[in-house]
Amino acid sequence: MSDELVAALDIGGTKIAGALVDGTGALAAQTRRPTPARAAGSTVMAAVLAVLDELIASRQWPRVVALGIGSAGPVDASVGTVSPVNIPGWRDFPLIDQARQAVGAMPVTLVGDGVAMAAAEHWQGAARGCANALCMVVSTGVGGGLILGGLPHPGPTGNAGHIGHISVDLDGDPCPCGSRGCVERIASGPNIALRAVAHGWRAGPEGANAASVAAAARAGDRIARASYERAAQALAAGIAATATLVEVELAVIGGGVAGAGEVLFAPLRRALREYARLSFVQELDVVPAQMGTDAGLVGAAAAAARANGLTGFGAAAGSRPGQRVGQ
Known part of the structure; x- marks a missing residue:
């Protein structure tokens, strides 16, 4: 090596x-x-x-x-x-x-x-060997990247897969990007906390953030749970739209918000079943990222x-669309 x-x-x-x-x-x-x-x-x-x-x-x-x-x-x-x-x-x-x-x-x-993040998960993580995947970072913001045909697909400017600024609520709140109702405006960690507080949730000594809302949801707090369910719905709508457009077979979710575990993933999978209805996206799977903060x-x-053509770095290339490397 x-x-x-x-x-x-x-x-x-x-x-x-x-x-x-x-x-x-x-x-x-x-x-x-x-x-x-x-x-x-x-x-x-x-x-x-x-x-x-x-x-x-x-x-x-x-x-x-x-x-x-x-x-x-x-x-x-x-x-x-x-x-x-x-x-x-x-x-x-x-x-x-x-x-x-x-x-x-x-x-x-x-x-x-x-x-x-997508390149890392495809090389070493949850999307390893997957020919077509959407990988997302859900944290302070919401970003994403695509693996298409077995290779990372950055696009001409390096932004392809930037799912956080797909609008999923046409009459939603203004987003700092200039649009309205973006996935990020609903599903990012700060917005999960802001929505919970706006609906009457009271933070403890640890303050209002996505992690404290998740802890409250896990303990059965109705408002905290509803805020995560709304975030999951926005993510599901964006993921389903992306899968319908480019036929990804896997969605990988990382970032601090994904640390909520089933508080996020359970309602996300339910919502995805409602949005991903066409036959070619019904088998879409959603999994947690594996690379953590190193991604x-x-x-x-x-x-x-x-x-730069360096050998030994990055995910395996050359898979056919619809095929996992090694199959």
Whole structure:
């Protein structure tokens, strides 16, 4: 096996993580910092560069041959810019150019965080060997990525599969993206908590967040349970629409909200049976992600390795549509 490493960044509204990833998907070194999401764009970039600097200081940095970046989106990989909905200081921000100032001539690859998560789950996780899958991150926001024909499908700008901004409620609340009734506006962790509070749920000392609402739902709280059921309904509508469009056979759900377990997955599977009615989507399965908090890093590394023709990184390729690799 090659001793090459790929550096990876996972940039979201809560944290900026960095790692050096080897050909098995293991993290040879890693670091993270909180995202100053409401600060000026230059301040956010300073935090990204601080994470990069820590990786560059690693004694293993000489083995690094490429940098992969998975960022909250939308991104535009064709020109190297990002405009994350949850980082307002970054609008058409030249992330690739800024990162290149730190890593020099090393190739840099940018994808959306959902695309990175999909690449990771297809390589090492719940979608391993699956030819056609939708992988989703349900957390502070809702993102997604597609596996089509046995390969990650980032699309021309790196945003394909960004299910969080499909509208599932035509007269719903305005979304920060500018649309209305988006999946993210209903199913993200903060919105699950806000809806529960708005309907009379009272948080305990731990505060109002998706995890505390899930705990209350698990304990039988009616309002908390209803908030998760509404989130599950929105997710099911988006998943069914995506499956109908591109015939995925599997939906993988990760992120902090997925940590609610059956509080989320039980109503999600029920709702999916109501929305996925056509014969070719009725067998669609929904499963929890397996890669955890490392998914963005591992997937960003896989995307960079694939873009640069590095062997030994990423999911197996060449499966036929409708076939699992190895069958």
